[in-house]
Amino acid sequence: MSSYNEDDLFASVTLKKFYVIGVTTDNVNQYRLVLTPKPNSNQYFYMTTSKHKKINVGHKITVKGQLNGRLTIPDDKYNRQLPSNVLNKNATMVLVKSYK
Numbered sequence: 001m002s003s004y005n006e007d008d009l010f011a012s013v014t015l016k017k018f019y020v021i022g023v024t025t026d027n028v029n030q031y032r033l034v035l036t037p038k039p040n041s042n043q044y045f046y047m048t049t050s051k052h053k054k055i056n057v058g059h060k061i062t063v064k065g066q067l068n069g070r071l072t073i074p075d076d077k078y079n080r081q082l083p084s085n086v087l088n089k090n091a092t093m094v095l096v097k098s099y100k
Helices: none
Strands: 012-025 030-036 044-050 060-072 090-099
Touching (some): 044 060
Parallel strands (some): 044 090
Antiparallel strands (some): 012 030, 012 060, 030 044, 060 090
């Protein structure tokens, strides 16, 4: 999934049992999450979701959503609680529909 073309944008995806390697919240109580398919992977997925379910680093979650492009994980005040090794790394953005 690290490479896709423009036709794949907004395609529905299910990230099954991905590892949460970073969690932080922003000023409007949204979780900002960084997930990887394997614990030591350098393939990152970045998303935000409402704060209605407790999520911790080390949990495995399944996310249903849509691909929304690529970004560099910003090194801003809201992401400073993420692991420093993921800041300024490329990631795939996912629009979250649901997670468990």
